[in-house]
Amino acid sequence: MQLKNTFLIFITGVLFLFNTATFGQVTDINFTPIDQIIQNGKIAFVTPAFDIQKNNSQIKYTDKFEIPLYILSEDVTKKIIFQFALTNKTNNPTSYYFFPGKYFTNTILYKRSGEQLVSLPSISPNLANSISFRQFTIGANDSLIIVAEIFQLKSYTNFFKPTLINSQYVSTYLEKLQNEKKGEGIITYFFCGMLLMMIIYSSLVLWRGGSKAYIYYSTYALLLCIMLFTKHFYFGQISKTNFIFESYLDFLLQGIGMCFYLIFMNEFLECKIKYPFLNKLLFFFTVCLVLILIGFSYRHFYSNDFYIENLLENTIGKGLLLLVGFIMLVYGYFNWADIFLRYVAVGTFLYLLLSSVSLIMIWGNPYFSSNHILRSGLFWYELGLFCELLFFLMGLVYKNRKELIQYIKEGESLKMEKAKQELEKEKAIINAKQMTRNKIAADVHDELGAGVTHIRLLSEILKSKSNKDISKEIDKISIAAADLLKKMSMLAWSINNKNDSLQNLISYIQKYTNEYFEGTNFKHHVNIPKQIPDKELAGEARRNVVLCIKEILNNIVKHANATTITIKIETNSSLKIKFIDDGIGFERNPKNEFGSGLKNMEQRMEEIGGTISVESNGNGTAVILELIL
Numbered sequence: 001m002q003l004k005n006t007f008l009i010f011i012t013g014v015l016f017l018f019n020t021a022t023f024g025q026v027t028d029i030n031f032t033p034i035d036q037i038i039q040n041g042k043i044a045f046v047t048p049a050f051d052i053q054k055n056n057s058q059i060k061y062t063d064k065f066e067i068p069l070y071i072l073s074e075d076v077t078k079k080i081i082f083q084f085a086l087t088n089k090t091n092n093p094t095s096y097y098f099f100p101g102k103y104f105t106n107t108i109l110y111k112r113s114g115e116q117l118v119s120l121p122s123i124s125p126n127l128a129n130s131i132s133f134r135q136f137t138i139g140a141n142d143s144l145i146i147v148a149e150i151f152q153l154k155s156y157t158n159f160f161k162p163t164l165i166n167s168q169y170v171s172t173y174l175e176k177l178q179n180e181k182k183g184e185g186i187i188t189y190f191f192c193g194m195l196l197m198m199i200i201y202s203s204l205v206l207w208r209g210g211s212k213a214y215i216y217y218s219t220y221a222l223l224l225c226i227m228l229f230t231k232h233f234y235f236g237q238i239s240k241t242n243f244i245f246e247s248y249l250d251f252l253l254q255g256i257g258m259c260f261y262l263i264f265m266n267e268f269l270e271c272k273i274k275y276p277f278l279n280k281l282l283f284f285f286t287v288c289l290v291l292i293l294i295g296f297s298y299r300h301f302y303s304n305d306f307y308i309e310n311l312l313e314n315t316i317g318k319g320l321l322l323l324v325g326f327i328m329l330v331y332g333y334f335n336w337a338d339i340f341l342r343y344v345a346v347g348t349f350l351y352l353l354l355s356s357v358s359l360i361m362i363w364g365n366p367y368f369s370s371n372h373i374l375r376s377g378l379f380w381y382e383l384g385l386f387c388e389l390l391f392f393l394m395g396l397v398y399k400n401r402k403e404l405i406q407y408i409k410e411g412e413s414l415k416m417e418k419a420k421q422e423l424e425k426e427k428a429i430i431n432a433k434q435m436t437r438n439k440i441a442a443d444v445h446d447e448l449g450a451g452v453t454h455i456r457l458l459s460e461i462l463k464s465k466s467n468k469d470i471s472k473e474i475d476k477i478s479i480a481a482a483d484l485l486k487k488m489s490m491l492a493w494s495i496n497n498k499n500d501s502l503q504n505l506i507s508y509i510q511k512y513t514n515e516y517f518e519g520t521n522f523k524h525h526v527n528i529p530k531q532i533p534d535k536e537l538a539g540e541a542r543r544n545v546v547l548c549i550k551e552i553l554n555n556i557v558k559h560a561n562a563t564t565i566t567i568k569i570e571t572n573s574s575l576k577i578k579f580i581d582d583g584i585g586f587e588r589n590p591k592n593e594f595g596s597g598l599k600n601m602e603q604r605m606e607e608i609g610g611t612i613s614v615e616s617n618g619n620g621t622a623v624i625l626e627l628i629l
Contacts, residue, residue, distance in 0.1 A: 034169040038162040041084035068161040076306040080150040103153035112145040129237040178236035195225035213267035223257035325352030347391025354384025502535040
């Protein structure tokens with residue numbers, strides 16, 4: 001019996017040595033780390049319909065490849081057949097998980113037994129995000145040749161990186177996988193925050209009545225924000241959700257977002273009015289991008305030819321976007337005076353240029369494989385996005401400042417125009433009033449004056465033909481008519497706007513005083529300034545001043561017992577008229593006539609913002625009228 005067992009072990013060893021010589025070097029799995037990359041093995045690519053168990057002998061393996069292996073676009077839709085040999089030198093059976101890489105949808109393990117392939121149980125970890133993990137067990141002091149049938153995700157970022165994971169540390173490995181880009185994630189979330197701020201800003205501007213172009217920018221920012229957030233949130237997760245996003249949704253979100261960005265630029269730059277040819281170009285590029293997205297979606301769901309799908313996404317689509325950036329830069333250069341276009345053009349060009357650098361980083365992942373952030377494709381894409389946002393904000397600040405200045409100018413212009421209209425309206429009202437006053441003055445002077453003059457003339461004629469008793473009454477009528485004529489003349493003078501000046505008032509005072517004292521025994525002197533300021537004086541003010549002067553002169557003649565009167569007129573900041581007589585003085589008493597008249601004069605001067613004062617010492621009286629000019 002012991003001899004039989006020894007013989008079986010010997011035969012197994014011989015067969016294993018034969019297999020390893022035939023199928024590749026052996027990997028010793030007696031290790032303590034969490035994971036170990038399988039560097040030795042053979043690989044082949046077959047069609048999805050290829051039956052590995054029936055056609056095992058037809059598989060053409062190659063061992064000339066490096067791990068990690070970048071999957072070429074012509075091999076993305078094929079199945080990977082990977083064969084590797086293992087040995088367990090310990091005295092205990094051990095279980096491990098085989099993990100082909102991030103973007104593989106299914107894994108089936110087989111154990112090679114001679115020329116036959118025996119399928120192993122499909123055992124996955126009882127953990128989320130571990131779709132392509134498969135467990136196998138290798139016995140104590142045993143060797144094993146495993147053939148893995150691996151189904152790929154349709155993604156140009158796929159890399160084959162076969163790894164053995166200690167069953168005890170699967171959750172630790174998954175955590176490690178998801179934390180590989182932790183530092184990069186902080187930057188990603190920062191950019192997402194910036195995009196959210198732009199969405200809020202655009203929404204507020206739109207709510208306050210801004211251009212409808214902000215709708216397109218908000219949509220663009222929202223789609224990019226979702227794309228970036230989802231890309232990092234699902235990073236390292238081996239799940240169906242991540243597979244859908246990585247293989248299809250990320251480009252769809254980016255492409256639709258760029259469509260809205262092109263529409264936004266067309267609207268915001270007012271290309272239809274300012275740059276008609278650029279308007280047509282941007283419209284053409286938007287239509288092309290929509291067609292590319294439709295073609296990409298069709299090829300993704302209804303074709304196994306990944307080459308065209310990859311061509312549409314990474315060559316035609318992103319090449320088109322780079323061309324847009326170049327054209328915007330050219331337009332910005334030849335329209336350098338349009339500062340906002342300059343900012344947008346430079347920002348767009350940098351965004352698309354750095355996006356191309358990002359694409360190169362992704363394509364050349366084996367050559368740039370490192371956790372250093374400067375070798376991350378996502379970082380360069382986000383840097384381009386940051387440049388676009390930065391230059392757009394700079395342009396927006398300039399544009400808003402310019403629009404604010406224009407708004408203020410227009411507001412001031414409207415205010416001035418409104419003020420001008422109000423002024424013209426007030427001027428029209430004043431002119432209408434003045435015309436009315438002038439008409440009344442003319443009517444008083446011409447019609448009423450002529451009528452009163454006629455009455456006086458008739459009274460004089462009647463007086464010459466009547467007896468003495470009747471002539472006395474007629475004489476009263478003549479005197480009353482003459483007095484009324486003077487009052488009407490004064491009224492016509494006060495309401496006529498042609499007389500609304502300080503010069504005219506002083507001339508009237510001088511003329512009236514001379515006429516008043518003509519034929520009397522009073523000595524009068526009127527002192528007038530050599531230079532009279534060119535000041536406007538409304539009819540109401542002139543009338544009240546003249547009425548006060550008449551009252552003062554009348555009181556001096558009747559009550560002062562004076563022989564001499566001097567009138568001094570001063571014109572500085574105010575009009576000051578001083579009446580000085582050599583009479584008996586004045587004692588204010590409301591019961592006498594002068595006291596009552598003084599009260600009326602005070603009221604008249606108060607109405608026009610002036611004052612009247614009386615100075616009396618028994619040797620004469622000084623009455624002063626003062627009106628602020």
